[in-house]
Amino acid sequence: MSEEEKKDYAESPINLEYHYTAGSATTRFLNQVKEGKIVGQSCPKCSAVYVPPRGSCPRCGVATNIEVPLTDKGCIESFTIVHIPIPGNPIVPPYVCAMIRLDGANISFLHLIQGIDVEEIRIGMRIQAVWKPKDEWTHSLENIKWFTPIDEPDVDVATLRFQES
Amino acid sequence: MKKVAIVGYAQHPILENAGALNEVELIMPVVHQLFDELGISQNNIDFTCSGSCDYLQGAAFAFVEGLSAIQTNPPIKESHVEMDAAWAMYESMLKIQMGDADTALIYGFGKSSPGRLDSIISLQMDPYYISPLWPDRVSLAAIQARVLLEKNIITPEQMITAVIEARTNSKNNKNALVTELVDKESYLASEKISSPLNEFDCPPISDGSSAMIIASEEKAYDFTDQPIFIEGIDHRIESSNIGSRDLSKPTGIMASIEQLKLEKTKFDVAELHTQFSHEVPYLQSVLNLSDVPTNLSGGPLVGNVMMCAGLDAIGKTYESLKSNDLTNGLAHASSGPCLQHNMLVHLEKKS
Numbered sequence: 467m468s469e470e471e472k473k474d475y476a477e478s479p480i481n482l483e484y485h486y487t488a489g490s491a492t493t494r495f496l497n498q499v500k501e502g503k504i505v506g507q508s509c510p511k512c513s514a515v516y517v518p519p520r521g522s523c524p525r526c527g528v529a530t531n532i533e534v535p536l537t538d539k540g541c542i543e544s545f546t547i548v549h550i551p552i553p554g555n556p557i558v559p560p561y562v563c564a565m566i567r568l569d570g571a572n573i574s575f576l577h578l579i580q581g582i583d584v585e586e587i588r589i590g591m592r593i594q595a596v597w598k599p600k601d602e603w604t605h606s607l608e609n610i611k612w613f614t615p616i617d618e619p620d621v622d623v624a625t626l627r628f629q630e631s
Numbered sequence: 632m633k634k635v636a637i638v639g640y641a642q643h644p645i646l647e648n649a650g651a652l653n654e655v656e657l658i659m660p661v662v663h664q665l666f667d668e669l670g671i672s673q674n675n676i677d678f679t680c681s682g683s684c685d686y687l688q689g690a691a692f693a694f695v696e697g698l699s700a701i702q703t704n705p706p707i708k709e710s711h712v713e714m715d716a717a718w719a720m721y722e723s724m725l726k727i728q729m730g731d732a733d734t735a736l737i738y739g740f741g742k743s744s745p746g747r748l749d750s751i752i753s754l755q756m757d758p759y760y761i762s763p764l765w766p767d768r769v770s771l772a773a774i775q776a777r778v779l780l781e782k783n784i785i786t787p788e789q790m791i792t793a794v795i796e797a798r799t800n801s802k803n804n805k806n807a808l809v810t811e812l813v814d815k816e817s818y819l820a821s822e823k824i825s826s827p828l829n830e831f832d833c834p835p836i837s838d839g840s841s842a843m844i845i846a847s848e849e850k851a852y853d854f855t856d857q858p859i860f861i862e863g864i865d866h867r868i869e870s871s872n873i874g875s876r877d878l879s880k881p882t883g884i885m886a887s888i889e890q891l892k893l894e895k896t897k898f899d900v901a902e903l904h905t906q907f908s909h910e911v912p913y914l915q916s917v918l919n920l921s922d923v924p925t926n927l928s929g930g931p932l933v934g935n936v937m938m939c940a941g942l943d944a945i946g947k948t949y950e951s952l953k954s955n956d957l958t959n960g961l962a963h964a965s966s967g968p969c970l971q972h973n974m975l976v977h978l979e980k981k982s
Contacts, residue, residue: 474720478763480754484745489653512704520699522655527673527702529659 491521491530496605502597506571508532514572514628518607538595538610540568541621547584558586566593566613572628577607581614592618635727635849636858637978640946641665642841645808645934648744649838654688657840658700658740665736669854673702676844677732679709680723682716682739683938686751697740710734712795715739716841717904717941717964717974723845726866733850740840741937748836748937755967757870757871768968769833769907774876775969776909780827782879787827787914791818793905794831797932804947808934809835832908834935841939843946859949859960859978863891866974868967878969881917887975888918898923898975899957902944904965906931914963914970923961927951941965945976952980 485628487498491507495518498505506515509523515534516523523530545564562584565574579587580596593613603609640957641664643657666672673679677699685693694711701707708731711720716739723735749767756762779785794813801807813831821829844854851858867883870876870878888894905911911932915925926932928947931940941964948960958980 476763478758482686482689482746482750482911486689486960487653487742487745489656490651491656493651497718520696521653522659522699524699525704527659527662527700529656532957595740609834 489521491519494533495519497612498602499607499609500605502603502609503602504536504538504568506534506536506568508534512609513623515570516573517568518575526603534570536568536570538597539570539592539616540571541568541623541626542587542591542593542627543567543574543623544589545579545587547587562587564593564613567623567626575607577610578612579614580612588620590620590623592616592621633728634860635845636722636848636851636856636860637847637856637945637949638851638854639665639669639844640841640949641668641843642674642806642943642946643839644738644806645837645839645936647808647836647838649742654683654693654697654740654742654840655700657742657838658697658738659843661737661842662700662736665844669844671854673736676734676736677708678726678735679707680711680719680726680735680737681709682712682719682737682942683741684713684751686754686962687741687743687746687937689746689902697738698818700738701736715904715938715941715964715966716843717945717976718866718966720843720845720942720945721864721866721974724861726789727845727847733847735845736842737845737942738840738842739936739939739942742838743836743937744838756873757881761873766968767825769828770825771873771968772833772907772909774873776827776832776907778878779909779913784879784916785909785912790827790832791815792907793908793911794818794932797908797911797926800927801929801933804928804933806839806934807929808837809929810933812941818835819974828907828909834931835905835933837934837936839934839936839939841936841942841946843942843949857953857980859952859980861976862979863893863977864974865890866964866972868972871967871971873968873971876969881914881970881973884914884917884970884973884975887973891975891977893961893975894919894976896959896961898961899946900927900951900955901925901961901963902928902930902947902951902962904931904941904944905963906935906940906965910970918961918963920961941974945978947980948976952978956973958982
């Protein structure tokens with residue numbers, strides 16, 4: 467055996483396939499997203515509003531069985547500017563990933579910010595969803611292309627902290 | 632040793648495919664059922680421990696998401712075992728023994744329907760020499776069944792009896808998945824999956840969850856008038872190298888029997904984590920249970936929620952003792968291929 471052929475390891479590829487289930491609560495949410503609506507779910511005990519909902523309030527351990535229609539407006543809770551290109555990702559750096567806190571929600575989710583110079587992005591900035599054309603809507607938050615700043619005064623994110631009711 | 636008792640147990644109906652219900656949505660109902668039955672909340676629980684397997688969900692740290700089913704505010708003390716929840720109960724026992732807790736909530740959950748269980752289970756084997764061969768769980772069990780048959784430790788008739796009895800006993804278990812009766816003719820007509828095992832010899836693909844609460848002796852009576860005491864608990868693991876084991880010698884179980892001094896204990900009831908039919912007569916003989924009603928719930932052959940079925944054996948033994956005029960129960964949980972890892976739990980009802 468030549469020097470090149472020697473291996474000090476063995477390859478053992480693992481490939482497992484799953485039928486992933488979003489859960490009945492997230493399914494309700496995604497069915498609404500397909501219609502262009504964002505419907506969070508609220509905890510019957512502490513009233514926290516979750517979007518996207520995962521089916522339970524992790525603070526109280528109970529099902530979030532109250533549907534709460536939300537707007538597609540909110541603010542930037544936190545953000546990062548991505549400078550490194552990711553292979554296969556069509557978005558050209560630098561671009562911004564932000565934690566989006568929709569009005570009326572108690573948690574944020576990750577999405578893109580576009581339509582502004584990255585240097586001007588700041589925490590508390592008001593933003594609104596830019597939706598894909600209706601005929602492209604699926605069961606995914608990718609129905610929203612990105613969020614873009616709107617002309618409203620910034621929010622003090624400290625005021626967004628969850629208050630015990 | 633502190634006395635510790637089981638004070639409650641709840642089991643989700645075992646499903647062939649829970650469909651849209653995710654793991655959190657399976658766990659919440661059983662935990663709430665248990666709390667409601669005992670009239671308590673998470674605030675009464677000192678320690679929470681779960682058992683599950685991330686490979687079943689196909690996501691790293693999936694067990695953390697399971698915690699969303701539990702009230703975690705104010706913050707709780709919790710832990711997890713990547714094992715059957717019977718071992719979560721064992722960890723909870725230790726926690727109570729160490730004085731860190733007086734009460735513990737244990738829950739186990741598993742959905743086998745989303746993936747291919749045969750492939751997933753083979754990943755628990757030695758990753759260098761055995762897993763790359765992708766041995767499926769039925770074939771591994773069949774190897775042990777073959778050894779036991781050839782050494783006349785068990786007989787094919789005993790396997791048939793185990794299947795027929797499991798189906799008959801499923802009527803005692805409102806959560807059983809498989810309840811159709813089976814007769815000898817249809818058993819014998821069934822095609823082998825992996826000789827000598829046919830489909831009746833194997834457990835059904837199952838989704839579900841279970842929960843249990845244990846408490847120290849001082850606290851147990853706050854929850855119930857009739858706690859069932861854990862008189863003894865012991866677990867032993869054998870080599871992960873299946874070729875170095877004599878599959879007809881239950882070395883680990885014998886050590887547990889000796890440790891727990893069970894040789895002379897007369898059990899009134901037993902529930903065994905026997906996933907395959909040949910394991911029933913084998914363990915009945917090893918554990919000296921020939922005259923003891925065994926797997927009155929039907930056992931794993933009528934519903935086998937991965938990471939739960941061991942806890943269920945303990946839970947079903949608890950239920951039998953609680954609702955009948957019985958004193959001593961034996962529960963068995965197992966893990967790994969060919970009964971590699973076994974736990975024995977001696978439960979006792981004080982009169």
